[in-house]
Amino acid sequence: MISAPFKPSKWTFLFLMLAAMMILMGGAAVAPALPLISAAFPGASDTSISLIITLPALAIAITGFFIGALSDRIGKIRVLAASVAVFTLAGSSGYYLTSLPALLVGRFILGIGIAGIICTTSSLIVCYYEGITRARVLGYQAAAMGVGVLILETSGGFLAGFSWRAAFLIYLIGIVILAGVLLTMREPARLKFDELKAAPDEKFPVSTLLLAYITLFLGNLMFFLMPTKFPYLIAHMDAARILGENTALTAGIFLGISGCASAILGIFYGRIAWRFHRYTILTITLLCFGIGLCSLGFATSLITVAFAVILIGIGEGLLMPTILTSIATITPRQFLGRAMGGFSVALNLGQFASALAVVPVIAIAVTYSNMFLAFGGVALVLAVPYLLAIIKKKYYPAAQAARNSLPLAAQK
Template sequence: MVITPFKPTKFQPTRWTLLFLLLSAMMILMGGAAIAPALPLISQAFPDTPDSLISLIVTLPSLAIALTGIFIGLLSDKIGKIKVLVASVAIFTIAGSSGYFLTSIYALLVGRVILGIGIAGITCTTSSLIPCYYEGPTRAKVLGYQAAAMGFGVLILEMSGGFLAGISWRAAFLIYLIGLVILAGVLLTMKEPVLPKIERNTAESDEKFPLSPLLLGYITLFMGSMLFFVMPIKFPYFIANLDAARILGENTALTSGLFLGIMGCAASIIGIFYGRLAWRFHRYTILALTFICFGIGYCCLGLATSLVAVAFAVICIGLGNGLLMPTILSWIATITPKQFLGRASGGFSVALNIGQFASSLVIVPVIAIAATISNTFLTFGCVAVVLALPYLLAMIKVKGKVDLPQTVKIEN
């Protein structure tokens, strides 16, 4: 199967272009949380620092992305998406790996803020390049591949982070050097897409940024992201306190990374088949299933006492996240004129990462009331089931309908 590029673009994306787009997308979801398995070890290295401050190592990049995403999206529309992507991957690599050398907790946190700026640029540019390069069912397929790449990023980054954390908590930061490979690939395989001339003439000049239609998608992404990011924040501590998790030894960082990797693998598998789902079911049906998967996963995790139960739970959560990302991205691509895709992708970046950062804030009162991490997972599971209800109702109203763009021919 040969992927047919969007016809008005002069640059013809190749399979190598697609590969490095997907490798870049790996950084979107877990770039900030790649060192999550090392959090208990970092807590031990800084015994006078409260856990709430340690958790900012994972969530501060999300706050930085939320604060800068819109502006970087606008910048990419103005000066070019490839320029912003190259600069962002460079920032990602340097700021991410800086944790290996820094000795102060506050210096680490500053580095995480700068890392977030890099991830914001990667999110905005990769999410807008795909709709510029590809159309119709090809676009839906590539967006599914992007979700698979995000899940695969969880698998690679979390397992590698857990392995490196077994050496030392500082070594976990070296995982960010993968950015060097991605930077070289972007420079060699990508060029700036050219928007169709029809979108620049006076007939199209009255098109406006569709903020109101996008708001529901952004709110959905915020809630889903907040639910999902409970995992990298609290799951390593859950595993550290689970007797069954000591199957690989007393250092549970590798075990934690392994299960977070399984979660990412589940997201990757559903992402690969997302194109087929998108052309058979309405987005509301897929989003209802998304929150149901989150609900089942967190409730099972809250009740889990064995590794089998934990594995089932993380697979459900991974499936939910694998459905969420491409559905929202497809929603954005469907209703947004291409000249506004950078801005719309910036909004995607903001919603995604405000949700991630908010999860660290919401967890504090929830765990204070729930008393244990297991009860906290149960609470979030119930919240997820409640969030599925509006989409179940909407699904009934639009039963049998799909809302993707008109199909285009795919070459075999």
């Protein structure tokens, strides 16, 4: 038996997009304040301070799949509302917690809330919308993630200008989002659990989703160098002191520019996806990451920095909707929560792994500039397999067709 369908309104769409703003940078909204937090806890290592940004990602990686499965079982709206409440309370806890260990515990709990937001918002979009409208809304979701970077990072940098603790107040935006979820959203029509067991022909597509998850993991490993290490690069640049000795606002502005570029790509993603194969889009994505990160390594002026962050934002703006569209296309609806849970795991495992990958690289590279150069080179290398896949897709079918047209003896 199927429940009565819910038709989403414009307000539903609005609050889905507001919730989506938290997906990409929800854990990194306070990134511009990292140098100030380091000064507040002088006995803590840079790696420990970076956990403020990356620990939520680890929590999401651990709990994302299970929260997604829970949303399939008890309902996506319930999980979303609870997740936004956790996001608000745990996120703002950094304003009044006094010790670094307590702050890190709060950040881990924040990650659990973000995991629920990621799983449920993406699933709700797929359930609420169909066909070309769904593709367009998924593009808008990617744009909302970019706008989230712009708003959260710029606001976080602005609030950090008052104190590093004030930066955590940005998470109070969750109050508005929670009200919108409760007022404008309803559980989409779904099959009952016992009916799902009666459809054994539809299975969770593990193998086909694996490539999408790996690509997302690698892409976000590259992208998340921005909130964790970019503020330190800016802090060592003389040109970045254009707004004063406190470079947190400058870092926040440039991270916001990156988010703006990502948002613009999301708005036009529908047209891009219509014209280009996903392998082409993913090749362009990694090239943007590679060139952008290398440009940061060579940067001595703010113009070069702007060019670099725009390219990196374009890369992220292409990556997210491409992966989401692939997942939505190949996953049966009753498994969407689980599939989006896997999406959240891959997304945030890449974010957390970026902090671990930096440790040996920075030990060898010595400077942040050299570190960005190293990761930029890795991104360019990762683009090669996708480029080869494009070439194979373009030329191999024609060559195989010509071969098949030959007499059997000539094929040997």
